[in-house]
Amino acid sequence: MRDPLDVIVIGGGSAGLSALREVMKRTQHFVVINDGPWGTMCARVGCMPSKALIAAANAFDARRDFQDLGISGANGLSLDVPAVLRRVRSLRDEFVAGNLDVTEGLGERAITGRARLLSVDRVRVNGLELRARRIIIATGSTPIVPKPWLPLGERLLTTDTLFEQETLPNRIAVVGQGALGVELAQALRRLGLDVVALGETKTVAGLTDPEVNAVAVEALRRELPVHLGDKAELSSQAAGVRVRAGHTDVVVDGVLVALGRRPNLEGLGLDALGIELDADGVPNVDTRTMQAGSLPVFLVGDANGESAVLHEASDDGHIAGLNATGKTFECFRRRAPLTIVFSEPNIAMAGKRFAELDVAQVLIGEARFEHQGRARIAQRNSGMLRVYSDRHSGLVLGAELCAPAGEHLAHLLALAIERALTVSDLLRMPFYHPVFEEGLRTALRQLSAHSPASKDSDLARCTE
Numbered sequence: 001m002r003d004p005l006d007v008i009v010i011g012g013g014s015a016g017l018s019a020l021r022e023v024m025k026r027t028q029h030f031v032v033i034n035d036g037p038w039g040t041m042c043a044r045v046g047c048m049p050s051k052a053l054i055a056a057a058n059a060f061d062a063r064r065d066f067q068d069l070g071i072s073g074a075n076g077l078s079l080d081v082p083a084v085l086r087r088v089r090s091l092r093d094e095f096v097a098g099n100l101d102v103t104e105g106l107g108e109r110a111i112t113g114r115a116r117l118l119s120v121d122r123v124r125v126n127g128l129e130l131r132a133r134r135i136i137i138a139t140g141s142t143p144i145v146p147k148p149w150l151p152l153g154e155r156l157l158t159t160d161t162l163f164e165q166e167t168l169p170n171r172i173a174v175v176g177q178g179a180l181g182v183e184l185a186q187a188l189r190r191l192g193l194d195v196v197a198l199g200e201t202k203t204v205a206g207l208t209d210p211e212v213n214a215v216a217v218e219a220l221r222r223e224l225p226v227h228l229g230d231k232a233e234l235s236s237q238a239a240g241v242r243v244r245a246g247h248t249d250v251v252v253d254g255v256l257v258a259l260g261r262r263p264n265l266e267g268l269g270l271d272a273l274g275i276e277l278d279a280d281g282v283p284n285v286d287t288r289t290m291q292a293g294s295l296p297v298f299l300v301g302d303a304n305g306e307s308a309v310l311h312e313a314s315d316d317g318h319i320a321g322l323n324a325t326g327k328t329f330e331c332f333r334r335r336a337p338l339t340i341v342f343s344e345p346n347i348a349m350a351g352k353r354f355a356e357l358d359v360a361q362v363l364i365g366e367a368r369f370e371h372q373g374r375a376r377i378a379q380r381n382s383g384m385l386r387v388y389s390d391r392h393s394g395l396v397l398g399a400e401l402c403a404p405a406g407e408h409l410a411h412l413l414a415l416a417i418e419r420a421l422t423v424s425d426l427l428r429m430p431f432y433h434p435v436f437e438e439g440l441r442t443a444l445r446q447l448s449a450h451s452p453a454s455k456d457s458d459l460a461r462c463t464e
């Protein structure tokens with residue numbers, strides 16, 4: 001192995017592998033170090049197993065509409081939780097195997113061990129000291145579990161352990177109603193468990209628009225009890241775990257803790273870099289170059305505490321991989337923000353969030369899905385979409401929604417924002433009939449009607 005190496009990548013998750021793909025194209029003098037199992041958190045215990053669980057839950061839940069659709073026999077259907085979990089793990093294994101391909105064949109350049117920084121160009125792992133011109137830190141994040149809850153032992157689940165269970169407790173509390181808490185509380189309920197969901201704030205899934213939030217909370221509460229606005233306290237009891245929050249006082253068999261994730265920076269030796277760290281121990285990172293301060297060190301993915309979604313982690317890694325092997329540190333424009341929560345209806349945010357807007361400078365167009373034709377046909381007629389545009393220019397700035405097929409609507413809106421399209425640009429798009437996207441057209445037409453540049457037609461007039 002050459003000394004110094006060109007690059008050391010610490011962390012073999014999605015951000016680290018994305019960085020590695022760029023590094024491998026440009027040099028062979030690198031190592032990637034990963035603590036624990038390889039294959040990425042997303043594939044092992046994150047995006048993929050959670051979506052596999054949700055798919056089974058939604059498939060089973062569809063039976064509730066069968067009678068109305070003219071299909072009989074729904075009452076005879078049953079769900080085998082251990083079989084669902086076996087399928088989740090089997091799919092998980094396939095996704096993990098796909099990611100292992102990236103590091104297979106790297107030999108001594110893929111090191112399993114816990115790395116510690118010794119300086120801006122030195123790393124220790126398994127008693128070995130390595131030097132490199134550039135270091136990419138991609139150490140990911142860990143579920144936050146309050147220390148006093150640890151004695152609850154196996155009754156306490158996180159997303160690290162949930163998918164490993166042979167079966168699931170009958171009565172379960174999901175504490176935390178961010179994206180993961182919302183997705184999993186609803187899925188567990190749809191799998192037939194007795195679920196209570198608790199969130200400390202009044203908002204769910206990261207929504208900041210109070211109107212969309214109210215619609216999302218109402219949709220969730222149609223399926224399960226959701227207690228918001230009080231901090232949960234847990235205590236052990238012979239019959240299970242007692243969960244108290246405000247007026248809620250229940251005993252459950254298990255608790256899924258979904259209180260967010262903390263960057264894996266503890267014990268990494270960031271202090272050895274001689275760089276200023278914030279109160280959470282995170283250095284300042286330029287998300288256009290991924291550089292930490294002015295060092296030849298890059299901090300990417302969940303580890304930098306920025307957005308904690310997969311496509312951003314991959315982009316972080318891509319940028320760091322290019323810059324760690326380039327002559328200069330290049331600056332990259334980031335994509336329009338996009339977050340999707342795979343609840344039903346989907347919850348999503350594209351572009352600027354409501355809380356980031358100067359309300360005096362924007363117009364808001366909205367659509368509800370109760371009466372929308374396609375949504376009624378599909379028995380998915382609930383939800384709301386709110387689109388924000390610049391009051392003067394008509395530029396589409398952002399959207400928050402809790403809507404059927406929201407994952408697709410949000411992508412369309414993200415593209416519009418990315419391309420700096422105006423409301424009238426978007427209205428020129430064909431809207432097939434009957435599709436969920438007609439809800440988007442309703443919101444856009446509302447915006448158009450209130451815009452100073454309002455037009456009497458969605459169509460552009462011929463110029464000749």
Ligand SMILES: Cc1cc2nc3c(=O)[nH]c(=O)nc-3n(C[C@H](O)[C@H](O)[C@H](O)COP(=O)(O)OP(=O)(O)OC[C@H]3O[C@@H](n4cnc5c(N)ncnc54)[C@H](O)[C@@H]3O)c2cc1C
Nearest residue numbers: 011013014015035041046047115139140301302308309310
């Ligand atoms: C349940 C769940 C569902 C999710 N669903 C979605 C979704 O639907 N869509 C979406 O976009 N995002 C989703 N996410 C978020 C997404 O999975 C993460 O943003 C992404 O996987 C982060 O990748 P990463 O490379 O930063 O971290 P990781 O993949 O966690 O990689 C970090 C690696 O670094 C290793 N490491 C840590 N410390 C050290 C050290 N000192 N030395 C060496 N190695 C170290 C770790 O062991 C780990 O292997 C979900 C997350 C969870 C938990």
